Amino acid sequence: MSLVTSKEMFKNAYQNGYAIGAFNVNNMEIIQGIVEAGREEKSPLILQVSAGARKYANPIYLRKLVEAAIEDTGLPIVLHLDHGDDFEICKACIDSGFSSVMIDGSRFSFEENIRVTKEVVEYAHSKGVVVEGELGKLAGVEDAVKVSSKDATYTDPDQAVEFVERTGVDSLAVAIGTSHGAYKFKEKPSLDFERLQIITNKLAGFPLVLHGASTVMPEFVAKCNEFGGKLPGAMGVPEDMLRKAASMGVCKINIDTDLRLAMTATIREFLIKHPEEFDPRKYLAPARTAIKDMVQHKIKNVLGSSNSI
Ligand code: G3H
Ligand code: 13P
Ligand code: ZN
Numbered sequence: 496m497s498l499v500t501s502k503e504m505f506k507n508a509y510q511n512g513y514a515i516g517a518f519n520v521n522n523m524e525i526i527q528g529i530v531e532a533g534r535e536e537k538s539p540l541i542l543q544v545s546a547g548a549r550k551y552a553n554p555i556y557l558r559k560l561v562e563a564a565i566e567d568t569g570l571p572i573v574l575h576l577d578h579g580d581d582f583e584i585c586k587a588c589i590d591s592g593f594s595s596v597m598i599d600g601s602r603f604s605f606e607e608n609i610r611v612t613k614e615v616v617e618y619a620h621s622k623g624v625v626v627e628g629e630l631g632k633l634a635g636v637e638d639a640v641k642v643s644s645k646d647a648t649y650t651d652p653d654q655a656v657e658f659v660e661r662t663g664v665d666s667l668a669v670a671i672g673t674s675h676g677a678y679k680f681k682e683k684p685s686l687d688f689e690r691l692q693i694i695t696n697k698l699a700g701f702p703l704v705l706h707g708a709s710t711v712m713p714e715f716v717a718k719c720n721e722f723g724g725k726l727p728g729a730m731g732v733p734e735d736m737l738r739k740a741a742s743m744g745v746c747k748i749n750i751d752t753d754l755r756l757a758m759t760a761t762i763r764e765f766l767i768k769h770p771e772e773f774d775p776r777k778y779l780a781p782a783r784t785a786i787k788d789m790v791q792h793k794i795k796n797v798l799g800s801s802n803s804i
Contacts, residue, residue: 499539500625501747504541508803513798514747519544519754521557526557528754532787536795537803538800538801538802539803544574575596589624597668598611601631605658612628616662628666628668633673655694659701671686673706676752677729702744705737710753710797715759719760722760722766760785
């Protein structure tokens with residue numbers, strides 16, 4: 496089995512109302528934890544690499560680790576570039592064997608976003624690689640976004656249709672109130688499901704993507720704080736909202752912060768409880784298990800992609 500694209504995955508996910516987890520990977524233990532969960536749940540996976548991850552790990556190491564994960568598990572795995580800034584980084588990933596790239600032109604004007612996305616789509620499709628675009632800007636940490644600013648930053652449903660038609664993208668990341676990181680909402684989590692429903696209706700059958708979808712799991716925040724961390728006010732997207740999004744045409748749900756928290760909370764606890772230890776394997780092994788358990792929970796109880804291969 497070699498890398499696959501997300502085409503079939505998204506088709507099945509859309510038809511059956513579930514989502515594929517797209518997990519950010521930065522090192523071996525993270526990859527192993529995620530794919531072990533995928534193996535137990537018989538779930539396809541998207542492993543995504545950010546520009547920061549490429550810089551941290553040197554892309555060849557991550558690519559080879561993902562190849563090893565496929566050889567080891569036989570799972571259908573997509574290797575995806577997360578938040579590609581420009582044509583060059585997308586091309587570099589396509590040329591080095593990624594099966595999917597995201598071109599994030601959301602900081603540009605509508606026309607410039609279309610131009611750069613189309614350029615990436617043309618190159619990617621000529622090599623059999625799929626492309627995710629983004630329209631609208633993910634919310635900042637301020638909650639209760641006013642209607643006028645909401646209209647300026649959240650995805651406009653009519654523009655979404657035009658964007659998909661003119662660029663030829665294979666999936667589209669939409670902005671409906673999520674944001675990256677551990678501080679997504681100040682008080683009550685809220686997503687614009689009305690807008691999502693309109694986009695889904697207008698783009699009937701077309702796969703949507705939700706970024707900034709970590710739940711910021713309270714047990715990991717509490718554990719971080721119990722063992723010397725300082726994460727006051729951390730808050731994410733509740734799991735029932737993710738389930739709802741998955742039933743409404745969202746086929747890819749991006750998770751990074753929950754992986755970071757699971758890993759850091761476990762390492763914090765271990766090192767405080769075992770101050771005499773200095774063998775990295777001693778704290779990385781439980782961190783890897785914590786990632787596996789967290790991802791398995793997401794696949795089984797939130798995303799709904801178990802037993803879909
Ligand atoms: O969307 C952002 C992801 O969480 C990746 O974060 O750029 O720090 O690797 P990063
Ligand atoms: P979180 O920060 O909510 O995990 O979002 C990750 C993401 O969107 C990666 O592209
Ligand atoms: Zn993102």
